[in-house]
Amino acid sequence: MKRFYKDVAVAKADGGFGVTLDGRPIRTQGGAAQVVPGRALAEALADEWRGQGETIDPKGFALRDLADYAIDKVAPDRAASVARLLAFAETDTLCYRADPEEPLYRRQHDLWEPLVQAAEERHGIRLARVSGIVHRPQPAETLARLRKALEPLDPFALAALETIASLAASLTVALASLEEDADADALFAAANCEQDWQAELWSWDTQAAADRALRLEAFRRALRFARLAQAG
Numbered sequence: 001m002k003r004f005y006k007d008v009a010v011a012k013a014d015g016g017f018g019v020t021l022d023g024r025p026i027r028t029q030g031g032a033a034q035v036v037p038g039r040a041l042a043e044a045l046a047d048e049w050r051g052q053g054e055t056i057d058p059k060g061f062a063l064r065d066l067a068d069y070a071i072d073k074v075a076p077d078r079a080a081s082v083a084r085l086l087a088f089a090e091t092d093t094l095c096y097r098a099d100p101e102e103p104l105y106r107r108q109h110d111l112w113e114p115l116v117q118a119a120e121e122r123h124g125i126r127l128a129r130v131s132g133i134v135h136r137p138q139p140a141e142t143l144a145r146l147r148k149a150l151e152p153l154d155p156f157a158l159a160a161l162e163t164i165a166s167l168a169a170s171l172t173v174a175l176a177s178l179e180e181d182a183d184a185d186a187l188f189a190a191a192n193c194e195q196d197w198q199a200e201l202w203s204w205d206t207q208a209a210a211d212r213a214l215r216l217e218a219f220r221r222a223l224r225f226a227r228l229a230q231a232g
Contacts, residue, residue: 007020008020011025028071041225062218081158089138089146089171092171127142
């Protein structure tokens with residue numbers, strides 16, 4: 001598609017801020033008004049439009065896609081988003097570890113245990129750790145407390161968390177990403193511990209390295225999206 005606009009701006013809108021193209025407000029892919037909670041996120045969305053060349057590249061709208069998902073999919077049914085996130089707690093990667101006598105176990109423990117313990121302290125929960133891959137349900141009280149932690153979040157934070165939890169296969173990592181001092185690369189490295197370990201042993205193949213880089217970039221964008229949405 002050829003670029004069809006000249007001027008990109010951010011304007012106040014009912015409930016927040018939105019991007020305008022030649023003075024016309026943008027709508028989501030689902031047809032709703034694209035209104036985000038703060039100017040910081042709106043400016044980042046505007047930058048995606050400003051950065052387009054003579055031909056529009058749909059791949060250049062990663063933040064817009066997250067905003068549209070928040071508005072079109074999460075906002076109408078936040079309970080469903082919370083349920084999807086809680087499913088990652090049930091099978092959280094950080095809770096499923098190698099047997100203690102295996103060398104990988106020490107790497108997992110060093111990277112994962114601080115994150116798990118921080119989540120337990122922050123939310124007043126207890127997460128069951130498992131050696132092996134046999135599923136062990138998390139305590140009902142833990143899931144109830146995590147639900148209470150997720151329910152107050154706005155659709156934009158929930159949309160970011162869904163992306164991060166999916167990339168990390170971990171609700172623990174996703175919740176850690178909302179902390180002010182969250183380090184996207186360190187959190188991704190923790191979540192990707194097992195693949196990185198195997199690569200250290202057997203070396204990376206070209207496709208696997210490229211896939212990791214793409215997932216890391218998506219992880220960084222989702223964390224940035226969450227921070228922009230919280231910035232106001």
